[in-house]
Amino acid sequence: MHRAPRLVAVASAALLTGGLAACSSTSSAETTPESSEDWTPVTIEHALGTTTIEEKPERVATVQWANHEVPLALGVVPVGMAAANFGDDDGNGLLPWVEERLEELDAETPVLFDETDGIDFEAVADTDPDVILAGYSGLTQEDYDTLSDIAPVVAYPEAPWATPWQDMIEVNAAGMGMAEEGAELIESLEQEIDDAAAEHPELAGTATMFMTHVDTTDLSEVSYYTPADTRAAFFEDLGLATPASITAASTDPDKFSGSISAEQIDTLGDVEMIVTYGDQELVDALEADPLLSQMPAVRNGSIVLLPNTPLGTAANPTPLAIPWVLEDYVGMLAEAAAKAP
Incomplete structure (x- = not known):
């Protein structure tokens, strides 16, 4: 039984004309947000405020746990993302499924933010992002306000560290102008889960x-x-x-x-x-x-x-x-x- 993803408040959300880049870690196709001339501003309401993304984000940064997996799953390589601080078995800052996806996309490792002592705002700013994704996170209002001085920020919909994976995909994909692709990714993963559970x-x-x-x-x-x-x-x-x-x-x-x-x-x-x-x-x-x-x-x-x-x-x-x-x-x-x- 799947929870229905909550529809984020999106004003005239722009949808891509291209196909879904990846519904799992097995695809290597790459997709980018639609061209600037086709972009329609996207407005997302979340627990820390309202974010409007006026222009097509070409440089996507993510902070805190796993948000980078949404753009990567959709074929977009972030300019910067949080280094893994739990479960990293080889100490390179990447969890194995992230490392595999970067290899599939033939991409170099993005800038890794060391969040051992909290968000490294200076490092985030140095990547010059157009949008910062944090749909699954524990951002404080102060964190959000500071990041918003760098670029538009997509925060969690309701409560810190309580965003279901479906909603994390939905809200982060919307922030990139890839709402349709995000919905297809959710559907594909839910089918994988259903198939696996049906065997047991x-x-x-x-x-x-x-x-x-x-x-x-x-x-x-x-x-x-x-x-x-x-x-x-x-x-x-x-x-x-x-x-x-x-x-x-x-x-x-x-x-x-x-x-x-x-x-x-x-x-x-x-x-x-x-x-x-x-x-x-x-x-x-x-x-x-x-x-x-x-x-x-x-x-x-x-x-x-x-x-x-x-x-x-x-x-x-x-x-x-x-x-x-x-x-x-x-x-x-x-x-x-x-x-x-």
Whole structure:
């Protein structure tokens, strides 16, 4: 079941006459926004204001996590983008699916912004962008205002770090004048997801919690990602279900994580499967805990352990990561779901 992408407020959004550049990491065709003479100004409303892009953006920069994957998937190479700061297994600042896509486009690595200590505004300005994409991000109002002095900025539609991958594609593609191509990319990826999930009917309806922030030395609380987080929201795309207990505990739509006291573990009696970052040490700790071991998912061994590798990183779905990880991730989920009651 897919959530329908929210239509961003676009005034006379310009659509391209060319075909879709890429619906997955397997295509190498390249597309650019329409010519300047055909451009119609695009206006996008988002959580931090309203952005109007008056002229065709030829130089696209992106900040924060994964926004660069939208132009790359559509065949547009950014002039600058954030370096990967999680899951980068070889230290080159690129996740493997991004590296592969650049190779397919026969493109050099763009300028990589070091965001270890926040956005490097000077580095962004040095790339001289025409538009800055940040549809999936945690921009503050101050960040947005500072970036807006450089170029028009496309920010997140509703809340920081809570933009579903479909909406990230939609809003960022609109900011490039590629709304039609963005819609086709969403449709193509959703079909890939449907096809993968259809091969594993055991996934359908399995109540799954994404457990996070686990300290094996202190299991007095159970922390989880709420349905607002993109990792947990991806379960729905795969046909899994959100446990009613997690939905009930996630009362603030702007928060992407929460916690429940282990003393209230009985409220999580509907959790059939757990996905989490960790290794066997974590499983051993859960099984040995007198309270957490009562959870059906723990009792039945229905636990998916994500490693601190690109595979684990890709559990947060992004346009290029989805086709790269889908087969492996769905296989791991299906194996654990088969143990659920």
